[in-house]
Amino acid sequence: MNDLNILFRQRIGFPEKETITFEKLDLVLEKTANAIPFENLCIIAKTTSDFTKENLINKILIRKEGGLCYDLNMILYLFLMENNFNVKIVRGVIFNSDTQKWSPTGRTHVSILLDRMGKLYLIVTGFGGNLPLKPVPLTGEIVSSTNGEFQVEKEDTLYGGYILKMKLRYKDNVWKIGYVLDSKQPVTNLAEINEIQKIISDHEQSPFNKMPLITRLTKNGSVTLTDSTLTQWMDGKMTKEQVDPHRFKHLAKKHFKLDLLK
Structure with missing residues (x-):
């Protein structure tokens, strides 16, 4: 293999x-x-x-x-x-x-x-x-x-x-x-x-070159992170909270295992 x-x-x-x-x-x-x-x-x-x-x-x-x-x-x-x-x-x-x-x-x-x-x-x-x-x-x-x-x-x-x-x-x-x-x-x-x-x-109209976006599905919903918000869906219920640039890096590691703190 x-x-x-x-x-x-x-x-x-x-x-x-x-x-x-x-x-x-x-x-x-x-x-x-x-x-x-x-x-x-x-x-x-x-x-x-x-x-x-x-x-x-x-x-x-x-x-x-x-x-x-x-x-x-x-x-x-x-x-x-x-x-x-x-x-x-x-x-x-x-x-x-x-x-x-x-x-x-x-x-x-x-x-x-x-x-x-x-x-x-x-x-x-x-x-x-x-x-x-x-x-x-x-x-x-x-x-x-x-x-x-x-x-x-x-x-x-x-x-x-x-x-x-x-x-x-x-x-x-x-x-x-x-x-x-x-x-x-x-x-x-x-x-x-x-x-x-x-x-x-x-491309000037590309939706992916304007702001950072990270998302993935979870076992009971999804989690999405931008440079300003964290949105979570769990069993059909949505929660949204504001984030700042420093917290963005910590949340990227917590929810997506992406190490941006280097």
């Missing part, structure tokens, strides 16, 4: 010698969501590096940081490949429910498609707190988890042919669009991921 495989299992708390079957992917996705935060600290600090397999392993598995969609889904993609799953990386466009518009940053969202005996499933880990925690078939079938209900429907758009819809537990009363994905043009070159990272870092 190689370093990536072992290190990923150690990071999420999955037994090193246990075979990962399709049926165990739910557990892998839950453990990944609980262990590896969605965060943009490298973007804010302007310390991003070229996107390579080595740099990604160093960032997520050695330094034990988190990352954005392209970081988290790429490391999961590599892990799934090492465990003999037939997977590919695809690009998509986020939908903003507040403005009812597609993201101006374009095809900068990265997801995983898994082919199991000819049936395609969407695998999601890098999408903030909007995680299905289960493979979602591209058939319109509704999948339910502790985080809500999710489905992928076929629908032709300018940006792709499948749309992820979601109804988050405790938060949504109606279905919302998450993003559209393009299944016909898989990513075949890491240069594409570098391009995505540059857009997210530099």
Whole structure:
């Protein structure tokens, strides 16, 4: 078993010698969501590096940081490949429910498609707190988890042919669009991921280059930290408190195991 495989299992708390079957992917996705935060600290600090397999392993598995969609889904993609799953990386466009518009940053969202005996499933880990925690078939079938209900429907758009819809537990009363994905043009070159990272870092309308954001799911909700607030959901109840820059660093370590006090 190689370093990536072992290190990923150690990071999420999955037994090193246990075979990962399709049926165990739910557990892998839950453990990944609980262990590896969605965060943009490298973007804010302007310390991003070229996107390579080595740099990604160093960032997520050695330094034990988190990352954005392209970081988290790429490391999961590599892990799934090492465990003999037939997977590919695809690009998509986020939908903003507040403005009812597609993201101006374009095809900068990265997801995983898994082919199991000819049936395609969407695998999601890098999408903030909007995680299905289960493979979602591209058939319109509704999948339910502790985080809500999710489905992928076929629908032709300018940006792709499948749309992820979601109804988050405790938060949504109606279905919302998450993003559209393009299944016909898989990513075949890491240069594409570098391009995505540059857009997210530099685009004036990127939502991730304005202020620090860290979030992850927990066993009974979620926790989100910015430079001004700490928001926690526990069993359907939300609490929010104000934070200052010094306390931000302590809370990042307490809730996300990110050491910013060095």
